[in-house]
Amino acid sequence: MLGASVPFRADVLYHRRARHFSSFAQVSGVPCEQTGGMQANDDVMRSATAPMIPPTPRGPASAALLDVLLEAAADPSRLVESVRAAMAATPDLLRDDDLQLTLFALYELQYGGIEGVDDRWEWDPTLLTARALIEERFEAELHAAIPTPALPEASAEAVAQALFDLTSADGGPSLSRFVAKKATDEQLHEFLMQRSIYTLKEADPHSWAIPRLRGRAKAALVEIQSDEYGGGRPGRVHSAIFARTMRGLGLDDRYGTYVDSVSALTLASLNMMSMFGLHRRLRGCIVGHLAAFEMTSSIPSRFYGNGFRRLGYGEDVTWYFDEHVEADAVHEQIAGRDLAGGLVESDPGLLADVMFGAAACLAVDGWAAGEVLDAWTAGRSSLRTPAQEQGQGQAREQEQARASVASLSQEPLPQAPLSQPLPA
Ligand SMILES: [Fe+2]
């Protein structure tokens, strides 16, 4: 991950804002017909509205949850029992496949939902109890693993500068440089599958913060999110542009297709955003997270785009990355000074949370990127279950998870499949 090296410059910000919003097609080089109008095409609407494909359980807790969600006869109280047992057994919740998948699926009920699952589960008290148990430990482990950076004075300028300094100094692994210079075509496919977990719902976790903010910070967040959501043009919603990139490489852009392939840490990265966004008391953390995210996006996006161009992919594939070179050079300025700085000026008590949220973004995303790089440099696939083996792996894990839950509950489990097999 690369940090931004650009301090706050009001003249640059306002110049770039004007350029970006008035002449996207000229800046990006993408033909106007690709930028989308008010007329949404079928692909965009399908990506935007389809519920997630059910994931495969990774252990007793996630198996118990999927039983509750997908099997009408399942007893929800078994879920809390399974979560407690899994929490007692794991030494590291951040890297625990079963619990991170459980939390991920519980959060998905708050987003687009899961195929075949009744929407009323979203506010079920038993499921929320299970979620709260995992969240409490997750938050504690994040704080234990990630120190809160030194606090600047509680002014917008000082907060913005501290965030730029923090992200510039980040020495995390540079996945973007590897993609630019060395990644194979197979690794580019893996990269998009890894990224699909967050990017097919890009900006959504941060949007939870909008009704929790006021004044300058709210206006800044809405300005950023408006851009993320296409400024009124469905074809320019960033998640839809990313879906187009996936289709350009022959990948399936339905949400959840590749969830079974990614690690616990990749799920933890999104779970952390969801937790920060869904708790009003953590609004400082989600603001700091977004600031760090934007500040470490523009330059890496250029490298990512170059990697795809190096292997011969065209503008329809690189558009997503090219868009972020320009957009996030604007967003990082708004996020640093107006969003994070504005929030701290109005509520100085949130300063430590803002700085922690930024540090947590750098740390968790750095660990997840490190996993991918380690696998690639060792000549291995970065996927938890390589694409060609997904069907077999799912069947095996599903059987193991069923056995675990059955032994925990001493009750027979239904034999119907918990989820649909993924395409090879
Ligand atoms: Fe974006």
Ligand SMILES: [Fe+2]
């Ligand atoms: Fe952005």
